[in-house]
Amino acid sequence: MATLKFDELNVLWFNKMELPTAEKLLRIEMAAVFERELNKIFSSQRERADSDKYLLYATVYATIMSSTYIEITNNYFLKYVLNIASNVKGLSEYSQKWIVKHSEQFAKEIQQTTQRLIESGDYDNAFSVSRARTISRTEINALCECATLEGYYQSGYTKKMWVSFKDNKVRDTHKVADGQVRRLFEPFDIGNSQLMFPQDSSLGASAKEIVNCRCVMQPVK
Template sequence: MTNPKITNQNDIDEYIEGLISKAEKPIEQLFANRLKEIKQIIADMFEKYQNDDAYVTWTEFNKYNRLNKELTRIGTMLTDDYRQVAKMIQKSQEDAYIEKFLMSLYLYEMASQTSMQFDVPSKEVIKSAIEQPIEFIRLMPTLQKHRDEVLKKIRMHITQGIMSGEGYSKIAKAIRDDVGMSKAQSLRVARTEAGRAMSQAGLDSAMVAKDNGLKMKKRWHATKDTRTRDTHRHLDGESVEIDQNFKSSGCVGQAPKLFIGVNSAKENINCRCKLLYYIDENELPTVMRARKDDGKNEVIPFMTYREWEKHKRKKK
């Protein structure tokens, strides 16, 4: 196990984001393997049953319920795949939570020279802490929906492709696009869920510090580039007490990715904002990294999003 250097909150976030990126690799590999297997199933059927006459090909594919059996088999494979994806995401969430929680408390102890009293969260406590509060966007229903969508598309492209006389190559390309879309969805869910766990852990560790006598506050920190959503730009630089909510688009939340409300999905998914936890405003960073127009990072004096935007517009 590596022993990361932790001198500030950014060190913690960069380390955990590296763990999250590593956790995405098995998901990518799983979908690559599944695509290969589905394409092989279709290739084998074309080799056995394809005819110059599209009608004869369709008839042969359907004789003895051949095609439907293979489509059912593909559905079973995808069910198993998404179960594995769910386990991978849950593991990534748990790892992100415990690392962020303990590393943050280590940082607070070192900075305050105070020994804090707290219980290291058990697996059950972590599961409860990171449970999605909104029923219809919880992990399992979300992945089930994605599984059903991709299976429907795969079935449609295979069936319609054979009926219309399309060759293997055209059908294989459509399936590659379908599986690619499914992979992208799963990776987005994985990153959002791990990020949500990380955000919750940051909040929970700050609450522990507060319970141990540290008077802490939190400040919203938006990513300084043009992709930052409009609804989060106005939050940048806003400071509140540890247990207070931020408000955006009719939603409330104590930290990025933790919004609850009608528009919460739009507020949380792909959010790159963070919180800066601090005891004294003098401890807040005086410089920050921002993305330049050419995609490279630059170090500039610390400023809010609107100040940064004004700075960028002046340069043009």
């Protein structure tokens, strides 16, 4: 069987999500851009990983990763919101704060994990294409779900509903949450975690409730 190209893998993965075609295509494009940039960062890190001065670069790499995230946000966030809302009168305070906080938080956590993998000698996983792909999918989905919430807000919706992907790979906690309704800026209860939307880590949600999640939201009036 021929090996699928990375873009084809992403197409297959995102295509399984219960989303309008335009939103799927935008997520695929965003993930491809982010994955490409992450691989560049990982390549640079790998070249310096054996250096006794590597720790001096750690903060720099976290900053680069955060800046890359912000650049993608600037290029795509409003475009995604406009798939949901016909008119946008300035982003909500919630979205503005979430984007800034998350760009810093995720970059710091990724860099900390990279450092632990380097220290354990596990370079294959630290700088792998599959790790970059998993990170890009998770982070792009989180960003797009924040944009979805913003779209609901701009459209005048007051409530949201958690929708799980109904196959045998869905986590039990996400199956239980399927159909859960909350006020727009009230968190969902997912297992022992709280999430404002799928893949949200701003309230301290466990990684096991976030990584590779394919759940989405739907608006409720």
